[in-house]
Amino acid sequence: REDSVLDPSMDLNGASRRALTISFVLALTKISGVEAPNVIDTPLGMMSGFVKSEVVKTASENSAQLILLLTHDEIKGCEEILDARSAEGLTLTNPAHYPKILKNDPGTKEVKVLSCDCRYLETCALCDRYENSTDAA
Numbered sequence: 001r002e003d004s005v006l007d008p009s010m011d012l013n014g015a016s017r018r019a020l021t022i023s024f025v026l027a028l029t030k031i032s033g034v035e036a037p038n039v040i041d042t043p044l045g046m047m048s049g050f051v052k053s054e055v056v057k058t059a060s061e062n063s064a065q066l067i068l069l070l071t072h073d074e075i076k077g078c079e080e081i082l083d084a085r086s087a088e089g090l091t092l093t094n095p096a097h098y099p100k101i102l103k104n105d106p107g108t109k110e111v112k113v114l115s116c117d118c119r120y121l122e123t124c125a126l127c128d129r130y131e132n133s134t135d136a137a
Contacts, residue, residue: 015047019055026062037065044074053078060085072129075120082120089119091127100136103128 008017022043029038038059044052056078060066069092075082082089093114095106104125106114116126123129130136 014045015051018043018045018047019051022055022059026059029064030062035064037067038063039067039069041069042071042074043068044070044078047074049077053081056081056085070120072120079120090115091118091120091123093127097129100133101129103130 006012008020012020022040025038025040029036040059043059044055047055052074056068059068060081093102093106093116095102095108095114096111098105106126108114114126116124118124118127
């Protein structure tokens with residue numbers, strides 16, 4: 001507006017900067033001509049429903065192979081797009097989250113990531129979590 005210069009680091013909120021960064025990565029991938037997986041960790045934090053779903057839609061349309069590491073909150077509102085566009089899904093669990101976040105003892109205190117085949121609407125004894133801190137015993 002009025003020929004003012006936009007400084008993304010100062011003039012955009014976190015969600016907009018994240019969307020801009022994803023767009024930049026997708027553009028670089030496309031222009032390079034190299035076909036490789038795009039792995040993006042927690043890209044949807046602090047995004048509203050419309051922006052969040054558009055980012056998932058655009059990223060999935062413009063990636064040869066898209067790997068998103070999403071939290072449960074990031075998934076909310078994007079379920080239909082994820083169902084339509086994802087071939088696989090799994091849940092990664094940090095055993096150190098027991099007993100505050102995880103409902104069941106994962107059987108190890110070792111620092112590592114445990115995985116199960118649960119998708120976002122499913123849980124098992126390994127990945128079942130409390131919704132909030134007041135639910136935890």
